[in-house]
Each structure stands twice: as structure tokens, then as C-alpha cells.
Amino acid sequence: MANWQQILALDAKYNAYRAPNNPPFRTLYIKRRSQLLRESASDPEKDQSARKDYIHTRARLLATKYGSPAFSDQGSIKSRSFSFGGRSISKSTIESMEPKMGEARKFHRRQRSSGSVKFNLDGPMKRIYDSIEVVPTKEAEASRAMGGDKTVSENYAFAGMHHIFDQHTDAVDGTLSVCQVIPPPATVICMLKGHTEAVSDFAWSLSNDIILSVSFDGTARLWNVASGECIRVIKDITGAELHSCLFHPLNNNMFVTGNSKCFVQIINLSTGKGYKGGSCKITGQALSLAFDPTGVNLWVGDDKGSLSAFKVDLAHGKLIRTRRVSVCEGHAVTSICARAWVSREAREPSLLVNCAINSLCLFRISSDGSLQLKKRFSIRQKFSRIRSTFCPLMSFRQGACVISGSEDMCVHFFDIGKEKKACVNKLLGHSAPVLDVCFNCDESLLASCDAQGMVIIWKREGKQGVL
Template sequence: MAALWQQVLALDAKYNAYRAPNHPQFRTLYIRRRSQLLRENAKSERDQTARRDYLHMRAQLLTSRYGSPAFSDGGSIRSRSFSIRSNCKTTGESFDSITLSDGRKYHRRHMSSGSLKHLYEGPMKRVFDSIEVVPTSAAEASRAMVGGKSLSENYAFTGMHHIFDQHSASVSSVKFAHDDKSRVACSSVDGTLSICQLVPPPATVICMLRGHKAGVTDFVWSLSNDVILSVSMDGTARLWNVSAGSCMRIMEDGTGAELHCCLFQPINNNMFVTGSSRGHVQVMNMSTGKGYKGGSSKVTGRVHCLAFDSSGRILWAGDERGSIFSFTLDVATGKLTKTRRITVCEGQPITSISARAWINREARDPSLLVNCCLNSLCLFRIISNDGALQLKKSFPIKQRTHHIKSTFCPLMSFRQGACVVSGSEDMCVYFFDITKESKSCVNKLLGHSAPVLDVCFNCDESLLASCDAQGLVIIWKREGKQGIL
């Protein structure tokens, strides 16, 4: 029962940014009240079937009001309007179809109440799994809205918005807060993290997080942006209160190993995963600071990077020996099961993994973007429910020794093509159109004087942050950017 109320609470948090956007205090109040009610209901013994029916219907109501997370990557959900035709009556059947404003149609298989058992084979099975896409040429009308600009014109930049140099050593990671245009955080091997405010000007460092005894290798924002999780070469993971700028909890690795990467479970932020220098992948509980039983697994070398799929059911881990391991995660119990091993290049470290459920607006094409120390950025197609991969194409960058990272651009534009951005050891930031067969590089930013280690867009792509091995963070401003595409 506790797992079920956590599922609903996590779903609430996912829609939180779209509920009363001008009154954040109301959204917080709503989530707290929902948490209280679900805890109280979970204590009483109720019919399991009725409980599942309730979760199914509530997910439908939230979808009809705020839109399905399956239609969005990163924050572009607010740019879309759609209508839903439903035959949900007393039978509990699901949606017939969903039609977006640009003409695309999505069809959902009919489900009677008797089919809910299959839908909830696992307590955290997402109701959105049954949505399937039907490509349509009517989407061409949407492209006319952008004025015929090419993808390279779309990712043109006017220059530098601001340069930060508050760190005395290499900046290992840079990340914007979720659905936030102006707050960005950085981690550094000098042992600190910083939180910066970009808008309104002037851009300032609003907080320095100090406490790690060695270099900070990775960090991640919680979904509500009130907590930051960081890991360090000192063998600890720390939870930070963003508003207070203070450390809430210190969790030491049980084996005494350095920690190189961390990640919140996307559906349930009370659960997170760490990767260590001894090859351990560990699932942890944020509330208790302890690992889950059965939530640990070992790979062949140092774990350098982690990535979840959008459902949080599949986890990928990249190691120093050139392999990507896939796992399935039981979100109810925290149990981790190793399923696949894919060797990208034997002996060449995997330094970054990013997952994306959709490549463009016309078709679902689940993909994994991977940095490996072989002078290439690799794009893999996800071909099975247990995380198996198939190489789709690669793009030339300079990477042999540094831990370079890349990311999918967060918005799926009406324009033809789809873009990814990556750092590089030649001190450039590269943009690639992953749908082009040749001349895929659509832009290159020059300005760093050291290898560019990480890159990140804010939620509406108006600002891009990049960091380098000398501790510099550059904020780039897009040309003519005016809101969501």
C-alpha cells in the first residue's frame, strides 16, 4: 500500500509545475494535503482491485487536465494543446484517442476493468505504456508556424550571456533546475557546488555548498528543485537543502569507494542511485539514507555515468572499460536486476549517458546518447524492454581522456530534424542534427580555453550552460529566442 500511495504522490509532483503556475504556494499545499490523505488511506485495509481502479482513473483525470508526460521531454508540454475524446463510463474503459493541435493522433487500446490486472503487473506500472503513436502528414501545418527556419538557424547564438569563475578547479557538471529558466548549479573538483541566478540581471552566485572533503564528481536536482543530491571522491553522497544552502544528510558508501555519479529515480524522488569506483551500482532511500535490499549490483569497472528511461523502470550504467549495463528496477521494492551488457569500445571509458523517449514529433524512437573516449558521440536505439541497444549512428568530437558529457536538446521543435549538444576536448561545444545522414554538425560554439566537460539547456532553450576543465562556466544566449517553440 505504501508503494501505491508513493506512486500517486510522485505523479502529483510530476504535474506540479503545471498546476496553478502563478501560485507556487498553492501547489505545495496541494501536494502536502495529497500526501497526508494517501498516507491515511494506506493504513486501512482496502480492496486491492478498487485501489488499482482508483489509481487508473486518477491518472486519466490528471492526463485530461494537464497532459500526459509521455508527450513531453524536458518541459515542452506547456507548448501543446490537445483535446481528448473519452468513452470512460462506469466500465472504466480508457481513452479512444488524443488529437494534438498540430494534427497528430494518438490511439489507446480499449481496456475493461478486467484488464487492469495486466496493466498493474508491477505496482508502479505506468498507465501511459498503452499509448501508441500514429504519424500523420497533418503535422506539416505545425512547421509553418516557425517561419521556415532551418535547424542551424534555430540553434544560432548571439554570444555570451555571462561567465562564471567562482570555482578554483575543473567544473565536473552543470545543470539547470527543472522547468526553470534562470537557476543553474555547478559541481567542481575543488569540493564545492554553486547555485547561480541568471535572470533578472546581473547574474549572480546566490549560494556555495561546502562540506565535501574531496572533488564533487556529479550532482542532480530533485524534481521539485528543493533538494540537490551530490556525490564525491570522498566516498559520500550528500543531500542539500537548496533554499537554506545547508547539508541535510551525509551518506557514506558502504565499501569506502569513491562515488562518481548519482541519479534520482524519475517517478519516485525518494529513491536514488549511485555508482562507485569499485563498480557498484546502489539503489538508496533518501528518507533513511540506507540501501534497498537487493538494490545493489556490480559491473566490470568504475561506474562513470547513469541514466533512467522516462518510466524509471530501466537503468543504464556506463563503466571505465567501455561497457553499458542495463538493469530493470522494481520501484516498489528497490530491487535491481541486471539484464544486458553492451560493449561500445573495449577499454575506452563511457563518460555520459542520456535517454530520450521521442526523437521528433512524428514518431516514437527511444534512444540513448553516449559519450565514449573514442573521439565519437554515439546514438543508440533502445530495442527492447530490458534496455538492449543497437548503434544507430555516431558523430565526430574530440574525446580521449576527459569525462565529456552530452545531452538531448529538451524541446521537440516543429522544425525538421532533432538536435543534440556535446562538449569536446578541442574546447568547442558541438550541435548535431541526429536525423541527417551527412554534414550533421549544425553549429559549433567557441569561447572556452580548456576541454568542455558538460553542457545543459534551460527548460525553454533560451540559455545554454557549458563548463570546462579550468573551472569556467559560460552561459550562452540563443539568437531571437522568445519562449517555447
């Protein structure tokens, strides 16, 4: 299963070069590839070693046609050289690419308790922007075309509400909704019912066919998106309320949960059991989780104001504690979002963190794993589990933007490059604290949800939606 996921991630990495003037085709291509690979992976007669050889062969073919994106990791395997496009690239370099090919940032927004939102079809497209290591230059025509010549404020001007979903009259009713936004009319496709208490978090799988959800009822549930059926129920081993969940970006057969008894655990999706050595205790309730794009580093935020960092042994599912950082002592860390790089001007790894002290904080991750505060933005947050995210196309523009919910019932947009008046836009329309925000892949649509269960889909000016 891990092999076909790596194959899909490889195709996604090169998808930016495939049909550059037709984004919908690129998305459909990845979806069809995902379907075919899943069907092939279910064949027990398939030789796993053949799939590994296929990954290397396809990597060479794609590099020949499109050139080779830059990768930072270097392999230690014996080298054998191949020639693509007039350049010599070693076998060790190709094999060193494999762990990074699954960089999914299913940092797709992590959904949180008391109301959360996520676009499901931005996965392959978002992986393109998050995983390619070549930072666009000021002269890059493709980058300018994607970002446009507008200011950050102009880029985040919205024409109004595309649709309002209000089927959740109680934001903690224990259900999830799967909705279609494009093409109109927007509709609720199905409701996922099974949790007996509030859903605290959920996540989409890499191939968008499975949803993982956790609840205060102490269970994690896996849902088949096509049928709306619950295909597995996994009880927390301590019987505690579950606060957070997250698929591993390289291997969706592995996911992480965090509970109210301060435990973080890695679980095998197929067996429903935890890995030996895959459970660790932190200083407080595990409210938020984030992987870096490589899937090697895991960050956990708790209700005591600390960030705990772990290394993940992908082969054995083990958690290795590396450090703990106090970012807002005594106040909850309710959201973490990670980026390998932010923009042309900010090329270092970064963490975006919501702290319940009326602050949205942007940290620079140093080479030794320590955090340095880079920016602090003012929002209203004292009691709610507010979430934030990086804007997906930020790296293709001059400057960069982040968005966050707030207890003042507004959606806030911040330009991280501005020293003063960093808030470049606010969206008004909610009548309760805005808990979560999420863009689709091309930033044409923005979803926001509030504590009363209302979800608003906002449409950007002059943009047609792409899923």
C-alpha cells in the same frame, strides 16, 4: 510520498494543454502544485488510499477536459469502464498509466566530475516533452509553433553570452553553486560546501527542492536548496570514491550511486541505507548512469567501455541484471542520455553515449534490449569526462539535434538526421575542455562548463528565457 509524486507527474503530463500561450504560467502552476502536495504529504492523518483514489479521479477529470494522451503500457488488473470525452477508457488502462506518470527525465543533464551544469527549473516542462507518447505530425500546428519554420542550423544560432560564472577558480574544489539566471542580473544564490574532495556528480530532485551530490571523498550528500544546508551525509558502504548519482524518475525517495570499486547501489533517501538486493558489481568503475523514462530500465557506463543494463524492482529496490554491451572496448563511457523517442522520424527508444575514443554515439534500443549503432559523431575526447544531451524540443521539429562538450574547447551541435556535415553549429568561448552542457526547458538558454571551472550561459537569438 510516492503518491503525491505520481499526482504531480500526472499534472505535468497534462501541463502542455494548460494555458498553451503562457509557458511561464504553466511552470508556476506546477511549482505551486508541488509545494501544496509536499505540505499535504507531511500530514500523518492523511489516508494513503484516499490519495490513490484521488489520482484516478484527477486522471479522469483531466482526460475529460483535455483528452487522453496515448500510453503504451497495458494493465492486467480487472477492467471497469469509464466514459471521458465521448470515449470509453477502462480502469485497467488508468491504473496502467500510474508507472508512467512519473516519467521525469530528469534526464535533466546528469552532472559530472571536474565541472558540471544543470538548469533546475526545467523539470516539469521537460517531463511534458519526454513523457507524452503522441509523436507530433507534420500537420500539428502546436508542434510547428514550438519548433518554428526555421532550419535546425537557424534554430541553434546564438546571440552571444548571457552571463559568465567564474566563482569556481578550481573546477575540483569540492563545492556546488546555485545560481539565478533569470531575471537578470545573474547572481550566485549560495555555495554548497561540505565535500572534502572533488564533486563528481549531482542531480536535482523532481520537485527542485533537494540536490543530491556525490564526491571522490566517498560520500553522498543531500542539500536543502532553499537554505543551502546539508541535510544528510551517506557514506559509501565500500569506502570507495563515488563517480555518479541519479534520482529514480518515479520515486525521488530512491537514488542510485556508482563507485570506483565497480559497484552500483540503490539507496533509500529517508533511511540513508541501501536496499537488500539493490547492489550489483559491473566490469569497471561506474562513471555514468541513465534511467529510461519509465524508471524500469537502468543503464550504467564504465571505464572499460561497457554498458550494463538492469531492471529495477521499484517495490523492493532490487537490481536485476539483464545484459552487458561492449560499445568501445577499453575506453571509458563518460555519459549516457536516454529518450523514449527522438523525433517524428526516429520514434524508437534511443541512447546518446559519449565514448573516450573521440566519438559521440547514438544507439537504437531494440525491443529485446540490445543496442544498434545508428549514428557516430566526431568530437575530441580522449581523457576528459565529456557529457552530452538531447535538445529538449527536438521532437517538435523536422529533424532532431544533440549537443556535446569537447576537448577542443567548443560546444558541438549535431543534427542526427543529416548523413553528411552533421555538425550544424559550434560555440567558441571556453579556454579549456568543455565538460558538460545543458539547455533550459524552452532552449532559450544553454549552459556549458569547462575544466577550469568557468560556466558560460549562452542566449539563443530571438528567444526570451523561461524557467
